Amino acid sequence: MPDSDEKVFLKQGPYGYYVQVGEDKKGLYLKRASLSDIKDVDSVTIEDAIDILQYPKILGKHPDDDHPVLMTHSKVGFNIRHRRTLAPVPKNTDPKKITLKEALKLLSGKNVKKFGRPKGKAANKEPIEWH
Template sequence: QVLLKGGPYGSYVQLGEDRKGYLPKRASVSLIKDLGSITLEHAIDLLRYPITLGNHPVDGLPIQIKISKTGFTIRHRRNIAPVPKSVIANDIDMEKALLLLNGPDVKRSGRPKGKKRLEEEEAVDDI
């Protein structure tokens, strides 16, 4: 059973009923302007995400395509690359994902790596 619901952060589709101790799968439909135009096939397609495209050829960690507030994004480790509006998310394969992850629009999430303090660098230079 697929339900269309409204929440505090917008509308979403949900797979199954709400039950105590069970969190049903949900997907945001904030990308769709007309909620009346959502079909069952489209809702099931949205519930598929996030999709793991495969492992990165260099480090072996997974590359995923997800739904975000602004559209579809590709994620690998801390790198997030937006999928252009002209590209259909279902048509993205591993090669296209790697091209987008190496493109200019990639953002990093999380806390940045710390830098050494000046005193530590000077102390190392004195020794």
């Protein structure tokens, strides 16, 4: 990696190829990124690996709540994430050129998905009485 002396590895796991920063050590979580969207793994360069390992990348803070707006990468492509909201980056858009302003537009678009468990109290349900 450019800002460290850690080695970058290309590995194959049960779900396909991935790149990893650093050597495996017990009890240590290493930064990894999937290469499942890359058809020709033999053509992957160190520059490609470093590029993909930079995600998730913070684009800035959301003006409404100061929470980070992130660019994430997965096997289905690039996404914009804010809290529990995920918006896909259109396939014809260069993810490197997306600004915070454009990310906020995508988050307010129609392709947005919510994930995770909603915050707040669960509705009070009557206890079930078993006989």
